[in-house]
Amino acid sequence: MLRTFNMGVGMALVVAPTAVDAIRTHLADRNCDSYVIGKITSGKKKVRYAGELNW
DSSP, rough: OTSOOOOOOOOOOOOOOGGHHHHHHHHHHTTTTOOOOOOOSSSSSOOOOOOOOOO
């Protein structure tokens, strides 16, 4: 299924690091699961992927 259909994350929020805990609490209070999936850093302006997806 993952290879045939786009089974993406659904919605992504880009927020200040100082707001992460409050936003995750707000979502959890409304029975919405959330995950931190990355961070923006200074560097060589390239995407670096670390991790894996369990197919």
